[in-house]
Amino acid sequence: MSDERSRAYHRWQFRLSLAGFALAAFYLISLLASGAAVALRDRLDALTSLWWLQLAIALVGLGGTYRLISLPLTWLSGFWLPRRFGLLHQPFLRWLWDGVKAALLGGALALLGTIVVYGLMRQTPWWWLCAGLVFFAGYALIALVAPVWLAPLFYRLTPLPDGDLRDRLLALAHRANVPVL
Secondary structure (H helix, E strand, C coil), rough: HHHHHHHHHHHHHHHHHHHHHHHHHHHHHHHHHCCCCHHHHHHHHHHHCCCHHHHHHHHHHHHHHHHHHHHHHHHHHHHHHHCCCCCCCCCHHHHHHHHHHHHHHHHHHHHHHHHHHHHHHHHHCCHHHHHHHHHHHHHHHHHHHHHHHHHHHCCCCCCCCCCHHHHHHHHHHHHHHCCCC
16 A cells, blocks of 8 residues: 555544544533433342342443444444555445454453453452452453463464475474464
8 A cells, every 4th residue: 555545544544533522522421411320220220139240231232332322433444444545345144243242242341341341449448459460360361361262252263384484483382482382
């Protein structure tokens, strides 16, 4: 891609990022200004007394609503723009399915992390240190399982065929004492 096309692409991405920021700010401000946040809290309090269930329902509802509202911007910045500049060759339905998988996986991890933080905040004034340790362990676990469980969700992985490249990579891994599966 030429320098001018690259600059044009990044200008588009920057504008779309600003629009996404403005949309998120408008969404959050409107939740507060309209009283919808207080009404949601009161409804959830009447529904259940379990704080973690209230938190989960609120996050899923608010996050899902925002995902729906921001879908046009997501399509523009994640599908239309990269295809326009020749950076994406994936069909729309496959792109959409990958987005659904990423949203579900990211949403589940975000929900779990938020519940952990809120739970620790309810238990100890050292919640920030405990949360840091929990997240450190969680990141290490994700780094361990991501190549095996998460990467195949989004990419078709096939063994590298026999040849010069494979031999060079295996030799490099051997010199670096990195096991190769």
